[in-house]
Amino acid sequence: MNLLQKLPDIPKLMKPISLLLLLALGLSGCSAFSDETTKQQRAYEKYVRKSMKQREKQQAKVSKHQTDIPDSQTGPEVVNLTLDRSSEVGEQ
DSSP states (O other), X not given: OOHHHHSOXXXXXXXXXXXXXXXXXXXXXXXXXXXXXXXXXXXXXXXXXXXXXXXXXXXXHHHHHHHHSOOSSSSOOOOOOOOOTHHHHHHO
């Protein structure tokens, strides 16, 4: 028997194969490629970037104010004033 006689008729197979191919390409195989999901992902990424920028600004502002506030060790010197009571003792 000849090998070509065992093979099915190619034109008969082309129609079902082309239909399957069109069907496979027409269906959205993954929801990650849908427009709505893509928009949501982009919006979330934008929100995260915006939040991070605001947080960095706030941290920079706080750290700037912390450098303006003197530490308790380097603050103003506390002076204890005592009254000289020796003159009061002598007056009694």
